[in-house]
Amino acid sequence: MTENDLLYTLALQHVPKIGDITAKRLISFCGSAEAVLKEKKQTLAKIDGIGQAILIDIHKSNHLKAAGEEIHFIKENKIKVSYFKGESYPEKLKHCIDGPILLFQTGNISLEQQRIISIVGTRKITTNGITFCNNLVEQLKPYNPIIVSGFAYGTDITAHKAAIKNGIQTIGCLAHGLNQIYPKVHKKYMVDVENNGGFFSDFWSTDVFDRNNFIKRNRIIAGLSEATIVIESAEKGGSLVTADIANSYNRDVFAVPGRVTDSQSIGCNNLIKHQKAMMLTNPLDVPYILNWKLEDDHKPVLQKQLFVELDATEKTIYNYLKDNEKQQLDVIAINCRLPIFKVSSTLLNMELKGIIRPLPGKLFEVV
Structure with a gap:
């Protein structure tokens, strides 16, 4: 997209009460973000879901000013921007109604390989969880997937590190602008992630860090991927939200079961019990269920039994x-x-x- 297109799209984002769904509706009606911001209020008022609160603010000059300042940050930090209708925008995310209209990116992300899975779970991952995650990524290496996670404590950083160790591309989805990192202790992993993939965010550099951002971030984790894998989770947690979002996108969800007495397995066990996730006990179940094929002779062979008795x-x-x-x-x-x-x-x-x-x-x- 041109710099002018980016300017007006950022300005549209800056208008209060305009989220991604509303922005897409406006752009579809008017043809472009620039056309939206130059359209008469009485015309915009005819669009479903556009109320007075939006119309009051939409033509204010501060939106273009703020957009110009954000473009300066984008240029200065060599950030790549993908527009939701552009070729560089992740294909699977295009099919998510609430996918961001703009996606900001650093690193060396290449989405030509479309075997993309997300690995999420508790921040208080157990030794068993770490072992399973490392084994999972190692056994998926021959399929050359992209590993997506949220760069948070516990399961997220375990998945990123396992991907780096195995030379697999990994993407960290952030809940803040690309001018900061959370948690700060993970700053030491940034270079390795960017050399082996990179970071995605739909937050501006001026957005205030808020824990509610994690929920918004989770839709990108789920939307990028053809399947979401929950390693461990307590009864409540952000990874369960990601699993719910993945289900709403009609994507596959896997959960690793655990003992009923283990607090960090309650969430996974519940996902399986309520048929919101497939039980994952063997890493090779993932390529089998997702119908991934190997190009060499090492692909697993599953043969149909002859003369099987059926009830x-x-x-x-x-x-x-x-x-x-x-x-x-x-x-x-x-x-x-x-x-x-x-x-x-x-x-x-x-x-x-x-x-x-x-x-x-x-x-x-x-x-």
């Missing part, structure tokens, strides 16, 4: 999938006239027998 429920589901190809769990349940919990457990049994397989987007098909 009545399994036969019903098998015949339905055979006739209708790929289908989602809830669609299978409706058309086979079976409760979802029954279909879910039956599909797992059929998968273990090697006669069906899960696919991205929570789809299932006959092998």
Whole structure:
């Protein structure tokens, strides 16, 4: 995008009460951010969701002034900016209704490799959690994925460090502008991350750091990725929010189970129990379920058993999938006239027998 386009898009962002969804609606109606800011109020008032609070502020000159100052910061620090309609904007994030209209970037991020997963979890990660995370990233190395996380304490920094150790690209999504780093103790990892990927943020350099920013940041973590993996989580936590957002984007979610007595496993166990995440016990379940293929001869081979005995429920589901190809769990349940919990457990049994397989987007098909 041109500097003039960036100026007006930043100015539109600066208008109070205009978030990403509203900004996209305005740009779609008027054609560009510049056209929005030059459009008459009476015309803008006809757009759904545009109230008086927005109209009062939208033509004030301070927005362009602030945008000009932010452009100075962007130029001075050689920050790359991606526009939500541009080619450099992450493809998967384009499909998120609340994805940022502008994404700021440092480092050497390359999104040509579209095997992108996010790894999140508690800030109080246990020794078992660290071991699982390191093993997960190491075993995924042959698939050359991009590892996304939030650069926070615990699980996040463990995932970033594991990616760097294995020479895998990693992206840190920040909850503040690119003129600062939180937590400060992680500043020592910044160069390694930027050499092996980089950082994304949709916050300005002038935005005040606020813990509520983490929720907004989490939508980028979930939106960039085809799957989100929760390593450990207490009963409540930001990683569970990320998992919920990923589910809302119809992305795959995995959770590592733990003992019912472990406080840092309650969140993961609940995700699995409420069918908000697939249970992850083996790192190679990730490429299998996401249907990743290796180019060499080391890819895992999953063979269908011959002459498998099926019970009545399994036969019903098998015949339905055979006739209708790929289908989602809830669609299978409706058309086979079976409760979802029954279909879910039956599909797992059929998968273990090697006669069906899960696919991205929570789809299932006959092998």
